Amino acid sequence: MRSEKSNRAPLGLKIAAAAGLAFMHVPILLIFLYAFTTEEKTYQFPPPGLTTQWFAVAWSRPDVWAALTLSVKVAAIATGAALILGTLCAAAISQTRFFGRETVSLLVILPIALPGIITGIALRSAFSMADIPFSFWTIVLGHATFCIVVVYNNAVARFRRISGSLIEASMDLGADGFQTFRYVILPNIGTALLAGGMLAFALSFDEVIVTTFTAGQQSTLPIWMLEELIRPRQRPVTNVVAMIVVIVTFLPILGAYYLTRDGDQIAGAGK
Amino acid sequence: QEPLKELGQGEGQLSIVAWPGYIERGETDKSYDWVTEFEKKSGCKVSVKTAATSDEMVALMNEGGFDLVTASGDASLRLVAGKRVQPINTALIPSWKTIDERMQNAPWHTVNDVHYGTPYVWGPNVLMYNTEAFKGQPPKSWNVVFEEMTLPDGKSNKGRIQAYDGPIHVADAANYLMAHKPELGIKDPYELNEEQYKAALDLLRVQRTLVGRYWHDAMIQIDDFKNEGVVASGTWPFQVNLMLAEKQPIESVFPEEGVTGWADTTMLHADSEHPNCAYMWMEHTLAPKVQGDVSAWFGANPSVGAACKGNELLTDEGCQANGYNDFDKVKFWKTPVAKCASQSECVPYHRWVSDYIGVIGGR
Amino acid sequence: MTIVAESFVLPERRSAAGRLSDFFWRHPHVLLTVLLGPPLLWLGVVYLGSLFALLLQSFFSIDEFSGLINYEFTLATYRQLLSEANLDIILRTVSMAALVTLVSAFIAFPIAYYAARYARGKWKALFYLAVMLPLWSSYLVKVYAWKLILAKEGILTWVFEKLNLLWLLDAWLALPIVGGNSLSVSYTGTFIVFVYVWMPFMILPIQAALERVPANLIEASSDLGGTPAQTFRHVLFPLALPGIVAGSIFTFSLTLGDYIIPQIIGSSRLFIGQAVYAQQGTAGNIPLAAAFTVVPIVIMGAYLWMAKRMGAFDAL
Amino acid sequence: MTTAVLFDTVSRHFGAVRAVDRVNLSIAEGEFFAMLGPSGSGKTTCLRLMAGFEQPTNGHIEIFGETAEGVPPYRRSVNTVFQDYALFPHLSILDNVAYGLMVKGVGREERRKAAEDALAMVKLPGYGTRRPGQLSGGQRQRVALARALVNKPKVLLLDEPLGALDLKLREQMQEELKSLQKSLGITFVFVTHDQGEALSMADRIAVFNEGRIQQLGLPEDVYNQPKTRFVADFVGSSNVLSAKLCQRLGLNASFASLRPEAVAIAPAADGALSLSGTVAGRSFLGATNRIVVDVDGTRIAVASPAAQSVPAIGSPVTISFAARDLHPMEDA
């Protein structure tokens, strides 16, 4: 096993992988490029000139900040709810056997397996039927629904890797259910939850489809972008915001990677 | 429902569903701002939800939560029939008297002599074209967007024209047929019997082969003219003005077949929570200054004659340029109904909706 | 060591948590209820409830003139759904989704394979980032970036022009169905953007599945005389299949429901997502919108059922 | 002598699977008790019944005279050394060992001291700051032991604790475990599927098969006088003689067992029984040679000291053994 992996990759594979990655990144580079263009009305290519003024402009636009704060708030609360619900669900699914277990695991996956527009429109019509006015909370509700699965997946994978005897060992040594959760389960699934939480946050932060249906008058960052892209003023500002979001998400993604990876190694030791 | 009896204090809030460009607060161009002053004067904070099509406006109003809507003729009667809007008390609107007589009792907002709103602005759907593609030979007829032909620049119009992405565009086809196939006997492009309707759809199917992408958002249309090589399309004066301001090589004409057009009404939601602010806004919009500013910005015509003179933004030639004097040549949007006036039975609107989707989606 | 157990049964913990813990231990079903209650309440009641309420609406109809819902049971909406124009929409969307899924898998596989088998240490982290970044950078901005690339006067044309390959582009655009006036108003354009936007969702599950293939199976194949190509065909690919299916749940479902991409890059021919959006938002025809949503629900239901049987859920 | 663990016709069924089936058992305080049996015979399930992770489907369990049913694992003064050790990967070795004391609320300083003492006892002083991942298999096994012992349990359960170790380490740990048990006087219940391990360590052995106890007794008895064919087969590699062969030797039993080391390749001496056959195989086992003799189709293994010469394959030989080494068995 060790040596096969240390072998060199065939050339064809390298080329295919590199081409695939290039395909994935060229448009991103373009977004970055247009954050610096001097032309604000059209996306002329190549850009007639480069400038950093749009960063200052973006910084001073109140609507950017309003959308950003709203998105952060929504994502934070939706992630929090998803963390709690996803963990509960993962614990129930992986630690117990009960009738309908399969159904529940399917149910959790449903909101992400069904197109977002269905989730959106279903929630929207349910809200209006129940006379719930669209508000901050309806956005959160929509987001949390599909964020649960991200947390759930991460947590379930980790639960699966925690050797079952770990929990029994804790009980055996005299820890009751709560102590076992506090001292054994939580430290072992902690990094998985963190990673799941970060992914959920990012997912919520970029969601537009469900949001269009569950938002009233508020605009989250993606909705703001949609408006901006269709009815532009100062087009490069959108790119500046997109670019900054990419750069800011860079660190959490890297963090999530290292957390889940190290965590697996630790949990794997008990296997 | 009884109209409001008397005006009270403003509620501090007002939410309006409007066409893009109808309600400006100086964000795109500082000189076009008719909201800030109103907010200061009335204390009503205005929030705007733009809608790209008449259907969307109806849907938004059905959903509720809004006070006013700037409904075009193809939406206004549906809103009345659906009891989504309430009659208004013209006595509470001092400027009512100043409204152009032709608009005061227009059929798209007056039902059984009851008024369901104040006229806002109106305008024609003109033909916009790229001057470089037409090389100084402006198109005279709508045929450039209905039939395949070689344009003056030597290339076919195929893939280089656009059409409006709304069922009401069927009327444009009918309008074209009125001039070119008189044997069909079309009297009103909004009142079509089965045969006339079928001919219109056939024409639209031909058009489909020429159109790359339909437009339903003004800004996207502008993009398409700039980046996608579109050279001719029916459009609103709004886009024409914006592009001219950007010095794009385009012009617009009033083709010989005449045009369809829209006359929009500010209507009050049946369950409005801020009726007082709404009345104040309706009054505000009838001021010649506002009427002129809107008309200048959107390339529309005011409903108050006085606005045509002395408005700085519109200028004294503005009304003339926007077709103010061609009122009679414009066939205003209205919702097609089965029981129509000009013949025994007409194809109703819902068929227009589903058939037009079919035309666009055609293989 | 000070604690010496006097008796076999240790003294009961006095705290409330201790007593509750004992209670849960004796009544595991209560614990299960406590654990599952909140998520089930949310997903099972709020979410599924909304879905059913929506489906219910598809049995109502709409008053064509006023646009108000007529609350009477009818199948008229389904009759409308099965009209020719709407069937076209469904067919178009499903074939697009299937094609996007296939091609995504095709492009994603080498990346996932490289990341799973050859990338090590820093490189592995780099690969992960390279996959995750496009995934988390703004969907809308990416789509607009493609609009710039694909537009008639866009970057791709510019590049083709510089390479003197414009004839190739024109030849492609002249093809029926996939062609069009420019890439951005053709199915080709819609397709490229779909693949671009959803492909990252394919990479991670495939990578996970490949990482789970024990390396010695590959050695075993080689040992038994399988050339690298045969090993791929007979061992690696079948074992990675659950990962591909898991990834395709995303690509398929996301394509099935998207309404923004075909609206921005496309030829105005509707996709299911757009139809739902238009019926719900623009036309306010909730019953028809609801009937439209039945299509992806049925398709995804069948798909999930199949995926579950293939064990794809473990690879999600 | 106090009874540490008492099983009164205990069964544990999982659906149709009878993992433990009407088991009667009584383990004395301070005893080193081994449960021996093949995979799936119910050993682990028995242990889990004692620890409280499973509840009996039928029957009654008493531990030190108190009813065990309904007492959750964390309130039983019984500790387990798990087969895979189940060390907490996120805690240091010291915290692992101190875990039981921590959850009982023992103060930090005190439990640190107790844990260090326990680590010293298992010969791992100074390893406290490491993580489980940094220890070898044998070391982890000792930590698991220390972690259990620090709680001073009344019964210590060990589920194949040496299964994962290699032979050398295993022999060493066997000795250490045995002497630890002697010095602490705690009751050990030890599960294994290795008969050598059970024979060399246990005071008494219960041989399990398919959820039932086949034989329960002293190691010597289990080894020398297997009650059933299963035990004879499983414990050491006994020869099983059929009824026909038994009769020929003058024994009236359906089966009889005969240990290879009780057989010699030599003509019968006084009062000894003998059979003749041909050599069918031989292999070198280090201390002994294993010679397989074919007697009318029954293959009888003979353990012959390495020093003795080995007859060639195919050559006719006479084997002999004392009558008392032939043990009649039950049919099962």
Add this chain to the structure above:
Amino acid sequence: MTTAVLFDTVSRHFGAVRAVDRVNLSIAEGEFFAMLGPSGSGKTTCLRLMAGFEQPTNGHIEIFGETAEGVPPYRRSVNTVFQDYALFPHLSILDNVAYGLMVKGVGREERRKAAEDALAMVKLPGYGTRRPGQLSGGQRQRVALARALVNKPKVLLLDEPLGALDLKLREQMQEELKSLQKSLGITFVFVTHDQGEALSMADRIAVFNEGRIQQLGLPEDVYNQPKTRFVADFVGSSNVLSAKLCQRLGLNASFASLRPEAVAIAPAADGALSLSGTVAGRSFLGATNRIVVDVDGTRIAVASPAAQSVPAIGSPVTISFAARDLHPMEDA
């Protein structure tokens, strides 16, 4: 006799780790060759060098007279039975066995037949339609064997194939493997860390430690005359006598080995050597009792036949053994 595998000072280094270090080796055609050694001693790496999964850092490998370097695994007529079997989980047993033939392009009917024959040979006829997951460990092991043998390799490599099986099954498989090898005449290279297995099965044994061969020879020689202290320790549980003790016995060597079974608890007879000490421990091993005698601090294990009486712990005893059983060893 043809040489099947030849290692000419072969090394394989991974960075600083010398997994295989200057190994010379020559395996004859038809031989049953065992590689014995503790974990990490380089056995698997040697096997992988033969199979072609690794390339030597230094030195030269020949298989049946042909240079092996640069020949990919799939073009070597060498097959491997992997330690964890490496059966393809997505294929049926029959397809697993037929895999090698399939990739060589053998027709469907022909390979089905060959695979069924191979399954019959390993005593699994009719199991073809099952999946690997539905078989027990021993059955899987046989499938892995059949899968390798169906290709008629010139050399079969087995990497601890019996490691995961329990004792009973293991003994059975040992016999079967051995007789299979005899009947097929294929060269077997067998890796194990269990000395009993190596001793009983192999024609010759190479004892590995830290990448090097410590001793290579017949099982009897390796067992009885360990060349180094490592071999003495690792192969069987030999007693190692220090230089001081050797001197006392009149032997001039820094270390000497003495097998427990060569020692008796009895006064010295004619020409035998003897030492006196006290009994320090005893345990029952079934066939024998293991008695540990403390001789001036050196613990000497004695394997005494179970029939003999066992002296009590602490009692003084005399142990005796023949001079020829004391083997001087090298220092390493």
